[in-house]
Amino acid sequence: MSAWPRYLYSGLLALLSPLAKKRLEREKLNEFSERQRAGHISPSKKEVIWAHCASVGEVLAAEPLLKQLQDRHPDKQLVVTTMTATGAAQVKQRLSEARHYLLPLDLPWNSDRFIHTLKPRLALIFETEIWPNLIHSCKKMQVPVMIANGRLSEKAFKSYRKIRPLVAAALSEVELIAAKSDADAQRFIQLGFPAERMQVTGSIKYDLQPPEDLQDQADALRNTWGPRPVWIAASTHEGEDGPLLDAHRKLLETWPEALLLLVPRHLQRFDAVAGQIKAEGFSFSRRSLEQPVHRQTQVYLCDTLGEMLLFYATADIAFVAGSLVPIGGHNLLEPAALKTPIITGPHLKNFADIAELLRQAGGLREIQEASELPDQLMQLFENPVQGQQLTQAAFEVVKANRGALAKQLQLAETFLKD
Structure with missing residues (x-):
């Protein structure tokens, strides 16, 4: 050649x-x-x-x-x-x-x-x-x-x-x-x-093997926050944090004790996102600074590396970002393997085959824009059985493809x- x-x-x-x-x-x-x-x-x-x-x-x-x-x-x-x-x-x-x-x-x-x-x-x-x-x-x-x-x-x-x-x-x-x-x-x-x-x-992504003590770590972390609804916005990109914070503000009107775990995708954005949360007027803590999550904390900025599985295991609901903007989405199998209900945006090109399997099984909820997210979150918080059905369907997809x-x-x- x-x-x-x-x-x-x-x-x-x-x-x-x-x-x-x-x-x-x-x-x-x-x-x-x-x-x-x-x-x-x-x-x-x-x-x-x-x-x-x-x-x-x-x-x-x-x-x-x-x-x-x-x-x-x-x-x-x-x-x-x-x-x-x-x-x-x-x-x-x-x-x-x-x-x-x-x-x-x-x-x-x-x-x-x-x-x-x-x-x-x-x-x-x-x-x-x-x-x-x-x-x-x-x-x-x-x-x-x-x-x-x-x-x-x-x-x-x-x-x-x-x-x-x-x-x-x-x-x-x-x-x-x-x-x-x-x-x-x-x-x-x-x-x-x-x-x-x-x-x-x-795909070997279906063969994800969480640490044996992951759930114990998640339970211990969750216990420090008290009984409250928790959702995660995972692997966010520029242009997504603002709409997701708006969605959380709307959620707080109905669920004032709700906690958002906001996890930016790249470490270069950690400080900028912290500034954005502060400018939006939220009470927040930064994990990198080991700041505690108090009852009044509304956003927990998860600005560390290597803890995504822990955060997924701690959350009640997962929004997988990189999907509100045309990035192409991120790994849907991590929350699926940890039995955390999954919501995504419309841009899923990078994981189209996985998304289709989850979609067919009824293990995925999709929104077209962030304004739809509060309603989806409230539905799942109010109807935990729906969340269980989502997680079980997604987990079956993971098991079937290992x-x-x-x-x-x-x-x-x-x-x-x-």
Whole structure:
């Protein structure tokens, strides 16, 4: 396959690299971040399994698989790369024995330097990340690349199709894709991935394994708040916090003791959201400052990382954000697995297949705009049986689709045999 698309891509990226570096500055972790973006890392004394997870969602999805690989291969070093600082925080918290780096900017010399130093036995790329030079460096150095939990939304497919020669060349150098659905598999194949190397395994997100003591932690936290209705607005993006606060204000007219757990998606927005809550006149506490939730507290700003499952387990109702604005939604399976009733907005492209399964089962409520949310919340607070029906229907979907973890683990193991 012609290398010219990749040469053109590399030249254009080199020209735009000052802008790319400026965009990545907000994801700086420490004084070594810029060197890591250039592919400068420390060699490992052990043989490496390398996994790339773009951000928080991918880290959470990958965690069960990566932990099992660690358990099965204690002689190997797990290295995890992310694109974001929030993803890095999740790696350090959930995969404490793994070594973390920021992914290098996808220029040939950066990628070659990174792979040459790392010398991984296997490269696991989670979900959708297609970096042509990084994949080509793996191919040159005989490192097998497997795309795990392969996901390609209709939106991403349309974008990649515009540069199909470049994407097809990159995909031709991938050894295996474990796709989460037939639709995702077909999109990868239409972009040029060889059909004979495709495996449809389902999504490992259905195999979520909450910590054994999670509910005990949730009950302990909830007991400090007293008996009151609690709902969560999870993973909010810019443009959503205001309408959600308005919805909470309306809810307070009927349920004056209601508590909103507001969880912004990105740590860079924590202070801004705190300022917005204050400007709106709500009584609020910040978890990061260990401020207590009093009886008069109306909003609890959950401005910490790695506690989303705890917050879902603590709430009576979950609104999964990223869905009121055209982000594409966030993981609906976390509240489903924890038996928390789910409400979302209309923008669910990133989780269209999961949303459809939940919709068909009667395990999901959807609104078109935030003004509809207070009525939905009040219905569920006033009729807990409806909430129980929602949660049971959603949980049955989770149970019925488990098993992808074992399949993808088996596929990864084929590349690790001596």
